Amino acid sequence: xxxxxxxxEIGKKSLFANQAAIExxxxxxxxxxxxxxxxxxxxxxxxxxxxSSPGQLGTxxxxxxxxxxxxxxxxxxxxxxxxxxxxxxxxYENLKNVEMVLNESSTDGxxxxxxxxxxxxxxxxxxxxxxxxxxALLGHAANLVSAVQSVQGxxxxxxxxxxxxxxxxxxxxxxxxxxxxxxxxxxxxxxxTGKNNANGLRDxxxxxxxxxxEKMDINVIDNGLGNLTITTTAGHTLVDGSxxxxxxxxxxxxxxxxxxxxxxxxxxxxxxxxxxxxxVKIVSQVGSVVKYEVYIDGGKTLLKDESGNSEFTxxxxxxxxxxxxxxxxxxxxxxxxxQAGDTFQVLPNKSLFWYETSSSKVNITPQxxxxxxxxxxxxxxGSLAGYFQFRDAGIGGYLEKLDAxxxxxxxxxxxxxxxxxxxxxxENVIGSFGVGSTSAALGSAAGLVFGDKLAAGxxxxxxxxEQTGQIVQSSPLDFDFDATNLEVKxxxxxxSLQDVVNAVNAAFPxxxxxxxxxxxxxxxxxxxxxxxxxxxxxxxxxxALGINTxxxxxxxxxxxxxxxxxxxxxxxxxxxxxGAGEMNEGDNTTAKAIAAxxxxxxxxxxxxxxxxxxxxxxxxxxxxxxxxxxxQSAKFNYEYNEALATDLLSRQESVSGVNxxxxxxxxxxxxxxxxxxxxxxxxxxxxxxxxxxxKQ
Amino acid sequence: MRQITLGSLIRQARGTELLCQLLREEHALLRAGQPDAxxxxxxxxxxxIRQLVRxxxxxxxxxxxxxxxxxxxxxxxxxxVERRVFETWRAKIIADEQESARQATVNADLAMALWKQSGxxxxxxxxxxxxxxxxxxxxxxxxxxxxxxxxxxxxRF
Numbered sequence: 001x002x003x004x005x006x007x008x009e010i011g012k013k014s015l016f017a018n019q020a021a022i023e024x025x026x027x028x029x030x031x032x033x034x035x036x037x038x039x040x041x042x043x044x045x046x047x048x049x050x051x052s053s054p055g056q057l058g059t060x061x062x063x064x065x066x067x068x069x070x071x072x073x074x075x076x077x078x079x080x081x082x083x084x085x086x087x088x089x090x091x092y093e094n095l096k097n098v099e100m101v102l103n104e105s106s107t108d109g110x111x112x113x114x115x116x117x118x119x120x121x122x123x124x125x126x127x128x129x130x131x132x133x134x135x136a137l138l139g140h141a142a143n144l145v146s147a148v149q150s151v152q153g154x155x156x157x158x159x160x161x162x163x164x165x166x167x168x169x170x171x172x173x174x175x176x177x178x179x180x181x182x183x184x185x186x187x188x189x190x191x192x193t194g195k196n197n198a199n200g201l202r203d204x205x206x207x208x209x210x211x212x213x214e215k216m217d218i219n220v221i222d223n224g225l226g227n228l229t230i231t232t233t234a235g236h237t238l239v240d241g242s243x244x245x246x247x248x249x250x251x252x253x254x255x256x257x258x259x260x261x262x263x264x265x266x267x268x269x270x271x272x273x274x275x276x277x278x279x280v281k282i283v284s285q286v287g288s289v290v291k292y293e294v295y296i297d298g299g300k301t302l303l304k305d306e307s308g309n310s311e312f313t314x315x316x317x318x319x320x321x322x323x324x325x326x327x328x329x330x331x332x333x334x335x336x337x338x339q340a341g342d343t344f345q346v347l348p349n350k351s352l353f354w355y356e357t358s359s360s361k362v363n364i365t366p367q368x369x370x371x372x373x374x375x376x377x378x379x380x381x382g383s384l385a386g387y388f389q390f391r392d393a394g395i396g397g398y399l400e401k402l403d404a405x406x407x408x409x410x411x412x413x414x415x416x417x418x419x420x421x422x423x424x425x426x427e428n429v430i431g432s433f434g435v436g437s438t439s440a441a442l443g444s445a446a447g448l449v450f451g452d453k454l455a456a457g458x459x460x461x462x463x464x465x466e467q468t469g470q471i472v473q474s475s476p477l478d479f480d481f482d483a484t485n486l487e488v489k490x491x492x493x494x495x496s497l498q499d500v501v502n503a504v505n506a507a508f509p510x511x512x513x514x515x516x517x518x519x520x521x522x523x524x525x526x527x528x529x530x531x532x533x534x535x536x537x538x539x540x541x542x543x544a545l546g547i548n549t550x551x552x553x554x555x556x557x558x559x560x561x562x563x564x565x566x567x568x569x570x571x572x573x574x575x576x577x578x579g580a581g582e583m584n585e586g587d588n589t590t591a592k593a594i595a596a597x598x599x600x601x602x603x604x605x606x607x608x609x610x611x612x613x614x615x616x617x618x619x620x621x622x623x624x625x626x627x628x629x630x631x632q633s634a635k636f637n638y639e640y641n642e643a644l645a646t647d648l649l650s651r652q653e654s655v656s657g658v659n660x661x662x663x664x665x666x667x668x669x670x671x672x673x674x675x676x677x678x679x680x681x682x683x684x685x686x687x688x689x690x691x692x693x694x695k696q
Numbered sequence: 697m698r699q700i701t702l703g704s705l706i707r708q709a710r711g712t713e714l715l716c717q718l719l720r721e722e723h724a725l726l727r728a729g730q731p732d733a734x735x736x737x738x739x740x741x742x743x744x745i746r747q748l749v750r751x752x753x754x755x756x757x758x759x760x761x762x763x764x765x766x767x768x769x770x771x772x773x774x775x776x777v778e779r780r781v782f783e784t785w786r787a788k789i790i791a792d793e794q795e796s797a798r799q800a801t802v803n804a805d806l807a808m809a810l811w812k813q814s815g816x817x818x819x820x821x822x823x824x825x826x827x828x829x830x831x832x833x834x835x836x837x838x839x840x841x842x843x844x845x846x847x848x849x850x851x852r853f
Contacts (some may be wrong), residue, residue, distance in 0.1 A: 073817075073820055074817065077813070077816075077817075144788065144806070442766070471746075636802060639723075639727060639806075640802075640805065640806055642727065643726060643729070643806055643810065644729045644809055644810065644813055646728075646729055647729050647810055647813060647814075650729055651817070
């Protein structure tokens with residue numbers, strides 16, 4: 001019913017509504033600089049209408065709810081781009097550290113040490129007897145070894161550092177997930193759709209979701225109220241309403257995926273170091289012979305050895321990875337066996353898991369495949385993906401190439417050096433490379449580091465009288481000794497270390513030189529009064545067994561100068577033993593050959609790039625160049641995604657950010673409305689006074 | 697002829713150097729999300745490229761008038777020391793050109809990505825605003841069904 005009482009009611013409601021609006025404006029102004037705050041406004045609705053004469057009369061205004069300005073569509077795109085930005089920013093900033101490690105512009109590094117090493121061999125070729133040239137060579141070789149190891153150590157430290165950061169990131173992610181789930185619960189309790197909005201809690205939740213998106217790629221599904229579902233883009237649920245799941249960064253492990261009906265109950269363990277995840281698939285088991293294949297890229301790429309073989313036979317020591325970077329050891333267990341199709345996921349590094357339940361977990365470690373694409377069943381964005389890419393594809397790739405460089409350097413120099421001779425002959429020598437099995441084929445199953453480089457052929461050992469230096473016997477080895485048939489049988493890659501021992505002992509029946517095996521290493525000894533030297537070796541056996549070599553070790557971490565040479569520089573080989581078994585003073589054949597390596601194309605092989613042919617100096621330069629180009633590429637991707645994310649953020653800000661000018665205008669508007677409402681009440685009051693005064 | 701060629705090479709080198717700087721500035725503006733400033737700068741870049749092309753054309757004309765098909769044969773006729781001066785400027789032009797090409801590609805990629813992003817947002821807003829159901833009753837009360845998009849043919853065969 002219209003009347004003065006109704007006017008008073010309209011005025012009162014208007015006062016309340018405009019007061020609420022002014023309070024919200026005040027809150028906006030005070031939070032203008034609060035990060036993550038979204039602009040709010042009071043939603044005003046006109047009150048109910050009363051049918052009367054002259055017609056429907058309104059009953060004033062209602063302040064219905066306080067709403068928050070926020071664009072969910074832009075936010076979803078922003079989260080996506082912010083994940084990509086964080087990934088590439090992380091990768092870029094970390095790769096800059098690798099560039100610093102490899103930067104040789106201000107310090108002496110591998111390239112300059114390598115140049116000095118080749119120059120010393122050239123000098124030695126001019127003066128084979130010069131001891132000062134030999135000492136200089138030893139010094140520069142030590143510099144080279146130290147430079148390679150220094151780069152390897154620095155890269156390894158950066159890799160280990162990435163593990164520490166990832167661990168901290170995973171802890172922070174789990175905290176964010178529980179935080180978001182708790183906010184979901186609070187929002188559900190607080191909110192009443194259309195009446196009571198938990199704007200502050202929603203802002204807080206948005207902030208946590210943004211922080212989460214910076215750490216990993218996520219997909220957000222808002223079902224209203226606190227029913228917010230967050231999954232990884234690959235589909236692993238992280239938060240579902242008030243429930244949260246967890247991630248774990250776990251130690252290296254091997255996971256068995258057995259075929260149904262497989263009776264394998266044994267234990268498995270991986271022994272080695274690699275940046276690559278392997279999937280080992282059992283092809284067959286016949287008796288104790290186990291055949292297997294190895295895949296990388298989550299089972300997509302089949303690994304092959306240098307000869308192109310992809311199916312291998314396990315030795316009793318276990319399964320050797322085709323890239324030679326580790327062994328999967330089996331203890332099959334009594335009464336059990338492997339079955340064709342049984343697979344084992346080998347994770348040589350700490351990996352990231354999503355726990356679906358408290359016991360069931362899924363490997364979601366970000367993975368860049370051989371073709372350069374991400375494995376989209378894993379994480380693909382956020383700083384976590386950046387750190388993993390840096391650790392595995394980045395540093396892992398450089399370390400693999402550095403190892404390949406050290407391996408080629410060691411093999412190529414040793415191959416020439418082992419067939420040469422220095423200023424002194426040997427009385428006793430022990431090989432630096434050992435085998436796992438003394439009866440297995442040296443070319444494949446024995447576990448010899450350079451086994452795949454052996455070739456069929458022969459090698460000659462010459463024995464001398466220690467006092468006079470006169471040659472006593474010079475014999476090629478017979479690798480299948482038969483007393484009735486004295487024909488010399490060449491070495492074959494199927495010969496074992498025991499066959500080599502037998503061949504040496506058979507070649508010198510008088511015992512002037514004898515061979516033996518010490519802990520898997522070949523030892524050759526001369527009888528008192530005799531010494532010996534090595535002649536031509538077409539098999540590569542001496543270099544592969546580490547006898548009469550310049551270097552020890554077969555990768556960047558264990559590369560060293562042979563201890564025999566370190567103890568006596570006279571064992572640096574410059575010359576050779578000729579066909580007549582003679583060692584001539586001034587012979588520089590070996591030194592010249594090694595010096596020529598500087599400009600010779602040599603084979604270098606990595607699993608990721610296959611076999612390449614270039615000089616060792618050029619090959620090392622490709623590592624430095626690759627780091628530089630990777631850094632530039634990461635920088636471009638970072639800036640690209642940053643620009644897109646910034647653009648989206650500014651669009652979101654234009655919707656939800658507080659504009660002080662606009663708030664000032666609103667303040668004036670609502671203040672005037674408030675004043676007018678007050679005036680309405682005083683008008684009604686004076687009208688009432690007039691009415692009450694009519695009686696007087 | 698030597699003075700003309702050297703002068704042209706120096707102007708081209710300075711021009712390509714300026715082009716690099718302008719493209720880097722454009723990149724910075726794109727990253728900062730200032731499309732208005734980018735549009736202005738792009739005009740300057742296009743004008744500079746036009747001037748560089750003119751400079752190159754006039755040098756080519758001058759060389760041809762002097763009987764040289766290209767710059768190479770002209771340089772072959774110079775002494776070692778003088779030639780080195782010309783080669784230095786030419787190398788600088790080539791280096792700056794390559795850097796400009798790289799930077800221009802990066803800028804184009806970024807501009808295209810921002811444009812696509814704006815486009816996708818616009819499409820989304822349009823899809824939110826546009827009526828999903830376009831079929832209506834007319835003022836006369838007859839049913840009028842309209843296709844959501846423009847078509848040449850409608851109905852069923």
